[in-house]
Amino acid sequence: MSTLADWQDGLARGLRRLDEEGLRRRPSLATGIDFCSNDYLGFGRDGDLALSLARRIQAAATEAPEALFAPASRLLSGDTVLHREIEARLAGFKGTEAALLFPSGYQANLALLTSILGPADRALSDELNHASLIDGLKLSGCRRCVVPHLDLAAYERLLVEPSHGGRTVVVVESLFSMDGDMAPLAALEALCARHGALLIVDDAHATGLYGEDRGSGLVEAHHLERRVAASVTTFGKALAVQGACIAGSRSLVDWIVNRARPFIFSTAVSPVLLHAIAASLDRLAEVPGRRAPGEGAEGGVRGRAARLRRRLAEQGLDAGAGDSPIVPVVLGSNARALAVAEAVRSAGFDVRAVRPPTVPAGTARLRLSVHADHSEAEIDGLAAAIGRAIRQMGGPANGPLGDPLGDQVPA
Numbered sequence: 004m005s006t007l008a009d010w011q012d013g014l015a016r017g018l019r020r021l022d023e024e025g026l027r028r029r030p031s032l033a034t035g036i037d038f039c040s041n042d043y044l045g046f047g048r049d050g051d052l053a054l055s056l057a058r059r060i061q062a063a064a065t066e067a068p069e070a071l072f073a074p075a076s077r078l079l080s081g082d083t084v085l086h087r088e089i090e091a092r093l094a095g096f097k098g099t100e101a102a103l104l105f106p107s108g109y110q111a112n113l114a115l116l117t118s119i120l121g122p123a124d125r126a127l128s129d130e131l132n133h134a135s136l137i138d139g140l141k142l143s144g145c146r147r148c149v150v151p152h153l154d155l156a157a158y159e160r161l162l163v164e165p166s167h168g169g170r171t172v173v174v175v176e177s178l179f180s181m182d183g184d185m186a187p188l189a190a191l192e193a194l195c196a197r198h199g200a201l202l203i204v205d206d207a208h209a210t211g212l213y214g215e216d217r218g219s220g221l222v223e224a225h226h227l228e229r230r231v232a233a234s235v236t237t238f239g240k241a242l243a244v245q246g247a248c249i250a251g252s253r254s255l256v257d258w259i260v261n262r263a264r265p266f267i268f269s270t271a272v273s274p275v276l277l278h279a280i281a282a283s284l285d286r287l288a289e290v291p292g293r294r295a296p297g298e299g300a301e302g303g304v305r306g307r308a309a310r311l312r313r314r315l316a317e318q319g320l321d322a323g324a325g326d327s328p329i330v331p332v333v334l335g336s337n338a339r340a341l342a343v344a345e346a347v348r349s350a351g352f353d354v355r356a357v358r359p360p361t362v363p364a365g366t367a368r369l370r371l372s373v374h375a376d377h378s379e380a381e382i383d384g385l386a387a388a389i390g391r392a393i394r395q396m397g398g399p400a401n402g403p404l405g406d407p408l409g410d411q412v413p414a
Contacts, residue, residue: 025337026358035353036381038371043304043328044211044293045376046243046283056282060275073271078260081271089277090248096219096284097236097250098228103259104248104272108207108237109135111247113142114263115203115233116174119255120145123169127161127200129153129186131179131363136205140174155190162198171200172232177221178209181362181370183329185209188225201232208329211241211287212294212304218287241294242283246276293375296326304328304375311373311382318390322371330371332389339396340367346392352385 021027075081093102105111116139124145175186195202206220214223222234233251238244295303305326315322334340340356357370
């Protein structure tokens with residue numbers, strides 16, 4: 004067998020193992036009522052927003068067609084007036100001196116962490132942080148301490164330890180993407196200030212949902228815009244478009260421009276995408292009610308999320324507390340989560356099973372995403388479909404990890 008054929012055969016064997024373990028992933032087309040995507044404010048189905056974006060792009064194409072393309076990095080000829088205008092607007096949105104655009108939140112986190120941290124530094128990272136934060140810390144070469152999830156006492160114990168010459172940073176998500184719980188940002192910032200550490204916040208899933216004034220996220224909601232070292236905002240969740248930015252001081256952004264390889268060696272963000280970001284920011288300001296906490300006709304996505312949690316509780320399911328639009332239904336085993344997801348999708352609801360390594364082993368789940376345009380009937384119907392699927396399988400709602408539908412092999 005040739006080297007190439009042997010290598011390809013090894014890939015096939017690895018894929019078969021993933022199949023056996025219930026861990027193989029395949030892209031699948033969306034069908035049914037969307038309780039899967041991060042389109043929290045319903046912008047992805049907003050006709051007014053779509054028309055606004057179309058008008059913007061048509062106007063730009065008529066005035067200067069070349070302004071819709073980005074065939075170079077920002078440090079060559081890829082920088083445009085529009086890039087600078089959008090970054091200035093994002094700085095105002097986030098309440099900071101400056102902001103820097105990236106094609107994705109993953110790339111923004113890599114750029115931030117690898118440019119400001121090195122082997123002499125120490126990072127305290129929540130155990131449930133997103134993979135992009137984990138990878139950025141690994142690539143930076145800093146010393147990493149994984150902290151039990153949102154354990155303030157553990158953070159304080161580590162912060163009082165000597166840093167051995169380098170900086171200590173605390174790295175945390177504001178709204179955790181798989182559990183829907185929130186970091187105690189004010190308490191963490193106070194700990195960092197007391198012990199001479201820096202706080203870095205990934206505000207991705209909170210953007211557009213929290214903050215009484217601008218709706219820019221939980222950093223704004225806690226009035227920490229000028230007290231955190233940096234925050235990362237993404238546009239692919241509530242704003243329904245691609246891209247991200249790092250927000251912070253002018254000196255931070257200038258440093259990243261000079262030191263971050265993911266910025267230096269990447270093509271500039273497409274101007275077409277910049278028009279989409281601007282249109283979504285305009286729409287966010289026009290529809291503040293979509294993020295309102297109340298229920299009923301005047302309520303927004305957070306009120307709808309609270310309703311779903313109550314309806315799931317009536318089905319005997321523990322979906323956590325709070326009003327974030329991320330609602331987890333932990334089912335334990337991979338096979339159980341896959342089977343329930345398939346049954347619920349057959350009932351007309353687009354939900355997906357989330358399995359390790361995205362979540363810890365033994366915590367495979369349905370990760371439900373509530374949107375501002377979900378009706379009460381759709382929310383109630385989803386909860387009923389989940390409860391019915393679990394009952395038909397003969398197990399308790401969020402049953403023990405060793406339930407009868409357990410995996411044939413360890414998860």
